[in-house]
């Protein structure tokens with residue numbers, strides 16, 4: 550761990566600020582090693598690769614990554630059912646030195662702590678500002694969900710002290726924060742908000758009575774307003790990290806909040822979920838990640854989350870890839886003429902028009918071409934309706950990069966419990 554004079558902290562500065570070619574070469578090597586291991590020892594991967602006509606011996610590196618099939622959670626779950634407990638994805642040698650068996654919601658089983666250490670969460674903690682000597686309240690669950698333990702290990706790796714409290718027990722946690730003078734918080738943003746609100750209601754001064762300096766939040770979206778609110782009230786710095794328990798950390802914010810830095814021991818791709826091909830630079834797609842676990846490697850595991858890479862350089866000096874932000878789930882998005890349209894994008898357009906009462910995006914198909922229609926109800930009838938209609942169409946084209954049609958309807962046309970994007974296309 551290095552602390553530069555400008556307060557930037559790194560888990561492995563040489564790697565995190567290294568040259569692009571070095572990074573590619575290192576990741577290519579790790580990928581090939583992991584593929585060989587998976588092919589030799591994991592019956593599931595052997596079957597998956599063989600079915601896709603992949604010979605790991607012929608893979609040359611990162612440039613061949615797209616040839617590998619995408620691994621979906623549904624496939625992992627069904628293989629765990631037919632080949633319990635781990636579905637044949639495990640690569641540890643017999644006898645397996647499994648210290649823990651983690652159980653995830655949905656009865657997804659995962660061997661924990663076999664070989665080596667995954668540094669992705671440690672890198673995230675340091676990047677978010679944590680350091681040796683911090684005492685951290687860990688409010689993530691330690692049972693029936695592995696993340697409490699996983700992040701606990703990461704705290705050990707950076708030399709911090711963990712106070713495992715799990716979620717809930719708000720009053721007790723406030724007492725612990727006060728009496729142990731905890732400097733850090735790990736948990737969901739909503740629980741951090743609950744803690745601060747309750748403490749305030751008890752008449753505590755969050756800056757004087759607490760010693761909180763930093764927080765790492767995950768597992769939920771972190772709205773700007775919530776972060777600002779907590780940072781102002783407590784004086785702590787709140788940063789977010791994103792990942793999954795099977796893959797590891799996929800992205801974390803440094804102090805500059807420019808995006809989600811991808812840890813150095815993982816390959817992250819943004820792909821078209823239908824083809825598995827990487828989208829063009831900056832484009833929106835599904836996050837797919839590959840880790841190099843020596844026990845339970847995840848190779849091109851799909852997350853269902855949508856994001857895009859940022860082309861900006863971060864002032865912290867990290868040179869690796871950076872995701873802009875998580876914009877939603879693939880099941881909420883619709884792909885229209887090859888472009889993902891997500892509810893938040895449609896909201897951004899409509900937010901420009903205070904005259905709009907309600908709206909819905911309807912996707913249909915006419916003569917084999919996708920048609921995107923914004924059905925719009927106005928707050929009141931106006932002679933400016935035609936002008937508003939034309940302006941919204943212009944803004945759709947500008948912001949969503951594809952053409953949309955706007956149809957203004959009378960109030961009450963759009964049902965109350967409506968989906969924001971109604972995809973009416975059928976593909977048979």
Ligand SMILES: [Zn+2]
Pocket residue numbers: 802803804805807810863864865866867
């Ligand atoms: Zn940064």
